[in-house]
Amino acid sequence: MLRATLKRLVTIVPTLIGVVVVTFLLTRVLPGDPAAYFAGPTADAASIEQIRKSLGLDQSLPQQFLRYLGDLARGDLGNALSTGQPVLKEIASRLPASAELTLSALALSILIAVPLGILAAVKEGSWIDHLCRVVTTAGVSLPVFFTGVLFVCIFYYRLGWAPAPVGRLDLYSVAPPHVTGFFLIDSLLAGDFDTFRATVAQLILPASTMALFALAPIARMTRASMLSVLSSEFIRTARASGLNSRTVILRYAFRNAMLPVVTTLGMVFSFLLGANVLVEKVFAWPGIGSFAVEALIQSDYAPVQGFVLAMALLYVALNLMIDLAYGVIDPRVRLEA
Amino acid sequence: MTALLDVKALTVEFATRRGTVQAVKTVDLEVAKGETVGIVGESGSGKSVTSYAVMRILDRAGRIAGGSVAFSGLDLKGATEAQMTDIRGREISMIFQNPRMALNPIRKVGRQIEDVLRRHAQAGSMDARAKAIEMLEQVKIARPEERYHAYPFELSGGMCQRIVIALALACRPQLLIADEPTTGLDVTTQKAVMDLVTELTRARGMSTILITHDLGLAAAYCDKVVVMKKGEVVETAAARDVFAAPKHDYTQKLMCATPRPGSTLRGLLPAEVAAAPNPPAAVSGEVLLKVQNLVKEYPRQGVTKSGAQMFGRGAAQEPEKPFRAVDGISFEIRRGESLGLVGESGCGKSTTSMMVMRLLDPTSGNITLGGDDIGAIQAKSFASSPHRRRIQMVFQDPTDSLNPRFTASRAIADPLMRMGALKGAGAVRARCEQLANLVGLPLDLLDRFPHQMSGGQKARVGIARAIALDPELVILDEPTAALDVSVQAVVLNLLDDLKAKLGMSYLFVSHDLHVVRLLCDRVIVMRQGAIVEQGSSQDVLEAPKADYTRELISAIPHPPG
Amino acid sequence: MSAIDASATPSPAVSEAPARPATGLSATLGHARYVVTENPVTGFAFALFAVILLAAILGPALAPYDPLASDTAAALQPPSAAHWFGTDQVGRDIFSRVLVATRLDLVIAVSSVALVFALGGFAGICAGFYGGWTDRLISRVSDTIMAFPLFVLAMGIVAALGNTVTNIVIATAIVNFPLYQRIARAEANVRRDAGFVQAARLTGNSEMRILLCQILPNIMPIMAVQMSLTMGYAILNAAGLSFIGLGVKPPTPEWGIMVAEGAGYIISGEWWIALFPGLALMISVFCFNLLGDGLRDIIDPQRRT
């Protein structure tokens, strides 16, 4: 297992190098002059030049890249000019917010989509199957920001059921003491159920917005995978052995069907991280996505680079987790490792 | 003696897009207690569907449209699903072909047996494991405690089939339905599995239904045989009687199409078809293909350099030897001759044929074709070599070997357009039609796609493609393994006729010694990459010298007569 | 092994097909007709697609108003007989804008899909067919792209290259590259040693020829499914870019940018500005998605009995 993990990590190296180079180049070809932007409204050419120098933007591209690599090696990701903070600190404080939202959304959509997919597969061709297909497809057919705005308008503005979309906590609540950065966990650790409730309340709308988006791929994959497993020969054996349909579907078919679904989850997660960018903006969520967008729009290199590196690491971690999950589910993978 | 299973006028329908299809039509079947009944038929005869209907595990599209099924007096057709799940595995159980696919790939085999035991209350949480291990012991699995924790992919095909048998017999059912239980297994394994089934069912006084396409198998193991054709029962009789004196035409046809010791190629065909005798083989003395010391090595899978070497203990250890799929074999084929290459799976016969075919580069050794050293030309660039057209191949699976998006004529025309000298679409088409005539493919099939043709038709397309460029050597890679016996008979005859007509040489790769004998002048028996025995097919079959050959021959079940 | 499977398949519907009278094309059409009529949802999707296509072709001719003409006297009017979908903040007729936008959105969807198919599909086939270094190199490129959250990468590309329709198309194509590459790779990989490929080698086909003439046509069906799904994604992607200000240039009518602009008016009660383009967008994405599912059924009849 350890060997396999190490081997997996080695294959990630070229990807990471690729990410660093692509990110660097991408941010450098971004239009705009950060020096002029940050020099302020009444700046003259000289003061812009001064700022350009202080940002290291007067150097040649390879020089800037070397400098960047050097900083990276020291763990210095630079400062985000838009919030004025070190990028590392920003990412560390914002990543839990995004992760909490994304994982909640993922969990929510798995809870809904997987049973739906199973149901659709078991009742293949019935009206339930068609309904599942139409409902999940409808969910993925709306731009996520539009769903978000619509939800806010209906559930907050018109009906008043949801709390104000002001971020992770309402205006007057205080964040729980930092342990994991996940408010849901931290508030429970602190035994502060009011904050826990407030966190859940704030999470419901944005998480549902994103979950709606993730329903279709998960349900679709679950259905297809269940269908192919259900038609396989070992299911016939299980049925011929008199195992009841519950055992056949859940213990025999479902676990086998989970393999491609787990792979899909990786894709969906990456998909949701992208959707995060838009949802965070709508719900004033202090996450890493909205932060990166702002930085990108302002040609603020450092946060964009930091963000993408963080994402790449997250991607690596996620893929490792998927591989591990695969190993747990499928003994064949274990042997190959 | 009352019948354990009594099926009367069973009719099964499938809803397809072209309307309802009757897969089984008014079938009657009786199985007495302790009796072994064989259901024999070619593909599409409805033999499997009948058994699925009895178990009530038909696909969603299928339904029992008429008739009755009684098991120990219980009406299975009218039973509720809950009743049926109690009966399945407990009273009637099934074993399937392709044992590895029949087991849950990600559940320990022991747990799978436990699932069944516990489902039918044959074991509680305390003793389930012990009972499962006991079952493993009964199906003669060595080290059962250890195997309990194995996953199907860790076991061989034969071993998996033993697990499936354990699964089926765990709850001591009264009836076992074995659906092609040995198909896909090597002959020697086949025999072991069938002997085990017989032994266990006899010991328990169980009844068995053996569903098979192999008349030999049915003859060897059944008391009674039911012959089915296109969903209908054409003949039911005691096994001895069926083989001694088949009454129905279809049974007769099936009987004579099944190769057995003493049968001739023409004899496989029904009397009214087989008009002219086979042309005599025109074997010249000239050597066409010469293979010398052919070796193919593969690096071993898994850990190549062990940790020990890293810690400096490597010097004492011998370096890991690569796996030798083909271990220095030599043989030759003369012009007009056909040579059989026989062996069980993994013996290296396919690797050898691929190397001769020049699709694979040998590790060492020579291959010369009519004096030209074709082994020296890399497989990668052989496609553009002028020698390419001299060796062609007929593949094992006619479906897999035809591009599903090409019509028959397009498939046949491919070599003509690539390597032929023909100019213009008209000339190509004419040659296609000529070839179609040669292989007996009706011309109106030329514009069909593979999925619109039957297995025999697809085999003919494959043969037409192989002979399109008048090759000198044709490699036949189990060309009839996927075909029903009656079709096999026709195809084998066709191949023999073509050889005589076109003066080609054949390298016939097969696992079936009887088939090889019919078509080939000489036979090579391979095992573990090496040649065990070679000689004229007559000699090898009738007076085998090697023990292995003898074992192979004796394992083949064949109908009496 | 597979040969033996076929002989014992339980359902007679798929075993040993009897000689069917239909030729290739009409059989495919017949099958398509069957799928459309058998599955009401797919039938619906095909009908919707026809409507969208019609709107794209005839849209500019059918629009009752100039989609660019402002009429400040009639700004922010709710849907009425004169303006079916109401008017926007500068008094443009939303119905006309939604209708005319169909063509642009379809062009964005189709061209990005065509591009990613050409790039990703070809790279994937090469990777799957040749294996070795080709595979490693192409797969690493894919991994690198995958390491970015899709939308963020699209944003970066459009921000870097400038927000034009061409760049939106390019960004969407690049972002989807890994998906196509992986599917094509997997499909090519399983076929690389298939019987018909070996047969093609025997008949003197060069490797590149086998790739294009033998493998590619067999991968087309599954790619078609993916392409249909990507069409929907391309439209959503463009809409998302519009929301953060990286969409097409105003005043070009495009659904995404109309929704993005209209989203700001939802709270203040002018729901129609965002809703109608949103519906158009949703319906088309919905249609492409269902179409993908339907295509899968057409290609893979075994999926459905």
Place this chain on the structure above:
Amino acid sequence: MNRRDFLSAASTLTAGGLLATAAPRLAHALSRDETLALISENGPNNLDIHGVGTNRAGYEAAWNCYDRLVTYGIKTLPDGSRGYDKDVIAPELAERWEADAKGVTFFLRKDATFHDGTPVTAADVKWSFDRAVSVGGFPTVQMAAGSLLKPEQFSVVDDHTFRVAFARPDALTIPDLAVIVPAVFNSALVKKHATEKDPWGLAYTKNNPAGGGAYRVARWTPGTEVVYERFDAWKSGPLPQLKRVIWRTIPSSGNRRALVERSDCDVSFDLPAKDFAEMKREGLVKVASNPISNGMWSLEMNVTKPPFDNLKVRQAIAWVVPYQKIMDVVMYGEANPMFGAASNTPDDLVWPRPTAYRTDVEKAKGLLAEAGFADGFSTALSFDVSQGAIGEPIAVLMQESLGQIGIKASIEKIPGANWRGQMAKKSMPFMINFFSGWLDYPEYFFFWAYHGQNAVFNTMAYKNPALDKEVDAARAAAASGDAATYEAAIKTMIAIAYEEVPRIPLFQPYLNVAMQKSVGGYAYWFHRQLDYRTMGKVVT
């Protein structure tokens, strides 16, 4: 204030016997009346006005956390609202001051301390001003606008007496000391955190206000939230009512409106004009509305790029602008029109003032024909995406109107990051832009936006010696107090600019702020941000 303080406060205030779990909720209830919940689009990126690239939200933090020597007075405007009075300089850290021909002497109040309790001395003032003129970038430029150029101008007389020497006579010197930049820093504290590379301690003050203003920052989560606490020992004015200010960043404008309408926040900033117009009409919340002083939106043409070098072309465009349409559908009336006056020559000193242009397509066509462009031409009209709510509809309407006289304009959305750079490079031929000057004097506006010194804001690259002469004359006259010369120069200056029309004024927008009816004490400031010190909540 952290959580623990809150809990202890709650338990001491209540008559004991409280369950611990009930405490937080009670704390909410107690604090809300003295807490202001404020939302806006962006939060500060730097709490120091001297920092590199401090944004507008940062101005607000700096304004409330630091004191200056002097500030502007507050007056009640004609419409009943309150706003700063540019003509009244009021004491803040300085109790009084004495000006002479060479400079001005400030006498600091003796009881003032910084947040850490250190007394405020003249040395702190000197250090702060030295910092402002030396650190470069925006603060230095802003100081220079009041002729505050080098450290030698500032001297410590004694602990509580500080003198500024004039570099040259400039009427703007004292007003410039009341803007945000000349804030007084706790020099001892900042110096402790200064390094060789960062002699002015910018890295420290970026996150830690080192001042003695009425509020200090209790918690700052960049990009998300700022929580202020009142500095109870503040002496530079009456103790503010609000004990706490919570400022959240809400990027979506729809949500900012929803929050204030549903009473989930007290003050909502940065809403589109349409929302303010509707909220004013509906009357659910209070909307404070003031024209932005010395500011206007305008269309700007780069006179170095043909055909905009042609006066007739510029005038033709000025005649074709759909002014009223823009007022109606872009600003919803939330602006003062800057068009349709009787003449381009002013008869008084009111500024900003309308031009004589209005929409007259025929006249525009005629002028364009005279200029030799009867068939029109093609150009690109740019606007700043971050100002897209206003820029985009104007662009769309302009594109359509220009089409009427044959000018084909494509619309270029320039990302915010790019905008300043493009402005500095003067690469855009035709753009929609906003400019306002902090110091509310027309010559100040003209100096930045029209003068031949060619500042960033002179996006038209307009150089006219005749106009420059008038601007310089007006500045000199203002410094010497020569009212007649001043008036003549201003009038001529405006007449030239409007006749030559390199910049077509469109409207003077209002600064609107929506707040609950219970919120009082709002005043409009030149920096367009909130001053918490005067604000309070009516306890109901």
